Amino acid sequence: MSPLTGWRAALRIARRDVLRAKGRSVLVAAMIALPVLGMTAADLTYRSVQPTLADELTAKIGSADAKFEAAGVGPIQVEQPPGDAEDWYLPEGGSYPEDDGNDLSVDVPAALPKGSRYLTEQSAPASVTTRHGVADTRVTEVDSGDPMLRGRIELVEGRYPESEGEIVATTGFSEDSGLSVGDRLTVRGPGRFYTLTGVVELPANLREKSLYALPGAVIAPWQEAADTDKSVLPPQASELAWLVKGPSGTGVTWPDILAANEKGVVATSRQVALNPPPNSQVPAAARSEQEEPEDGQTEATLTVVTMALLEIVLLAGPAFAVGARRSRRQLGLVGSCGGTRGQIRAVVLASGVVLGGTGAAVGAGAGFGLTILLRPMMENLSGQRFGSLAVHPWEILAIALLGLVTGVLAALAPAIVAGRQPVLESLTGRHGSRRSSRVLPVIGTVVLAGGIALAMYGGLRGSTQVVAAGSVLAELGLLGCIPAIVGFLGRLGRRLPLTPRIALRDAARNRGRTAPAIAAVMAAVAGTVAIATYTASITAEL
Known part of the structure; x- marks a missing residue:
């Protein structure tokens, strides 16, 4: 007889036994389903939280094509890798210009692609008044209502600022300060009042606590106040950055970045980062290749997860042992009808297959449902919005297969014991x-x-x-x-x-x-x- 035929019979017997002992079957299936549910939900959440390269670019530049800024060494040529403008280098044999009183400023708008549209962005740390007193925060000057900021800054309540006397706050700042739409606050540097017209959120950083105003609304008045009143400290403003939309929707290309590099300007381009040029066209390719540090925390987590999986296997074992003991007479009847010890073991193992498969399927499905249901809570805990529910089919299949294997391994020891039981003892219920x-x-x-x-x-x-x-x-x-x-x-x-x-x-x-x-x-x-x-x-x- 084919082994497959014997397993079909064993699976039929196991299925009937599972339906006969519903309470025990539900208990065993739940013991397997709960870990599968947890691992499925954790995998979906982890994969959804992990930003893709496109998500990281959206968090930096919104819906713009690129972000340009001065390298900070004057109008001299620099070299940068395609992906990130923060790691730039001087050309081989180049040197920093001497600070001999010459103008080292860079005309960044002149380095932008012709026909492009841009927004300026600048920020400064500030102290502002709230309902609870004074709070330290960061004020960013940028036209937050412009379509180029979509994906990076999203309106939750109210409207974006339309004049220099208006400002919007992130959800984190609004909750901590006790301020709501329509309230007024004071930026203590320039000593000016601003009306809170809206509440926004940063999908990539929901815990951000900052304010957004129009360009020229905060930093310029603050600098004027510091120039006229020596008791006012000047703003510690960051360097200006330019968010750029390429001409006619063509984006910002690698030749555009190389041309900007010649004028001392670096850029982060969506098109270039997603489709980087070959190394032969990247002057800084040799110096930008660095080994990433090992993630020790991931390996440590692997140890804990491995121990937890072993615990799951052993926790389900006693339930199968009890089930095999209660099915001794049935197993004895199988032996009395000519069944071999291997076939008796197959019947017990088939119970592990049936219950393990059921628990794995239920756990994986419930994991999907629970992740979707608790998605807002998961996003708040992680501090960022899911770009999309990232599903890696092979990982989910591996988790489900792990649940099935868990059921089989949990039934392995009871199956071995059941196969060793003499038929007469199984039928009479006696054993020594x-x-x-x-x-x-x-x-x-x-x-x-x-x-x-x-x-x-x-x-x-x-x-x-x-x-x-x-x-x-x-x-x-x-x-x-x-x-x-x-x-x-x-x-x-x-x-x-x-x-x-x-x-x-x-x-x-x-x-x-x-x-x-x-x-x-x-x-x-x-x-x-x-x-x-x-x-x-x-x-x-x-």
Whole structure:
């Protein structure tokens, strides 16, 4: 008979057994579904929060084609990589100009592509009055109502400023200051009053606490007040930046940036960043290639997640052990009808397949639904809006497959025990205590020692992946030793009072059920210790 035919029969028997014991089946499926739900929701949230290159560009330049600014070394040639204007260099053999009183200013508008439209942007730290007193914030002068700012600044309430006496605040500033649309505030530098006409948010930084006014509304009056009154400190304004919309929608090209670099101007262009030129056309290509630092936090998180997954596997084991025990007579009937031990094991494993698959499917679907339902809360917790719900099908499939494998692994130990049960004992319900395997504790001890040694080696080398592998091996090795430990404790029960003595003997007699339960508690404690150690280490590092 084909093995596939035997598995079809095993799956049918398992499905009927699952429907017959609905309470236990729901419990096991829920134990598998909950972790799958959590991992699915976490994966969707993490992927959605991680900004793409296009999202990062929108956070910097909004809907504009590029952002131009002076390099700050005067009208001399500079070199920059295509992606970011912050990392620029002087040409080979070039030198900074000497500050001998000459004008080192740069005419940035003259370096912009011909026919382009632009906005100016400048900011300065300031102290403003609120309902609760005085607050420190940052005031940015930019025409926030212009379409070029869409995607970077979005209106939540009210309207954008239309005159120099009006200003808008971010949601974070509005909540902390107690100010709402229509209220007035004072910027203490120039000592001028401004009316709050609207509340805006920065989708890339929902926690931002700042103010936005029209160009010339705050910094210029502030500088005039400082020039006439020496008791007024001048504004510490940032350098001007120009948000540019290319001519006729052609965008800002790499030749446009090279031409600007010759005049001491650098630029961040959407078109160039998304479609960078070949290195042969980038003068600064050799100097801009740097290795990214390793993300140690990601590797440390891998250790915690690995421990948590092992805990999930062990937590579902006792439920399968109880189910296999209650199905002993049914399994005995399978054996009495000519079923082999392998087929009996297949029936128990098929229960793991059915319940694991059901739990994985329900958990993945609920994870999608929960992420969509709690999306506003997740965005507030992460401090940024999701660009879109980023779904990586292979990752979701891997999580669901992990739930299925979890069900199969949880049913593995009960399946092995069920396959060893004599048919007569299964039919009569009688069973005696058996000696635990002499080989399993030896293998478990060797694996435990090897896991501890591997984890210590990984700790000394600073490799969290090796630590994770060693920790898992150590737990698996200890799991292999649990039946022998339970049997040893059962023999010590004769020295205890009646109640604990009976409990220990019952535990030793039903090791197939006791071992997974102890392993689940062990895994829970180990996972808690791992998370606590990780959290304490991160806190100490900060």
